[in-house]
Amino acid sequence: MDLAALQDVIERTYGDRDRARGVSATVAWLTEEIGELAQAVRKGSYEQQVHEFGDVIAWVATLANQMGIDLAAALQRYAAGCPRCATSPCTCP
């Protein structure tokens, strides 16, 4: 599943109820998911880590949908390597 397909399924699945709750609620929920990911990374099983990575990306996609942001386009800065030094591997100090 690419990022455009993800944003599409997330929109169809959660778009209406996410908009009803508003952007601040989505930011709060995303923050909660980041906490769950941090905990899974520290002491969770591989399966729990996979689960939390999926949830974090899904909530970023929800927030991006609410803000009208295309995630694949947002990542074009990284397509050729580091956006700052424009090389790969990064040579930034």
Next chain:
Amino acid sequence: MDLAALQDVIERTYGDRDRARGVSATVAWLTEEIGELAQAVRKGSYEQQVHEFGDVIAWVATLANQMGIDLAAALQRYAAGCPRCATSPCTCP
């Protein structure tokens, strides 16, 4: 750019230095980026929001690389809609 391509370019660009810093440093940095995204969503320009969404996804990809997680596989739970109620739109209470 799909998620596998993103994880690949992030690995080539930052893999060595990210591993040298360790997982906790990546979690800390991702958390900082979430804060920047939250601020951009609240009061930033569209361009700033695009920038911060890209950075957050890139740091999630860095952390996933360090943990050996395939983000596209992690998102398969969402491919058919809500992972809990298995429908789209979600009908969870």
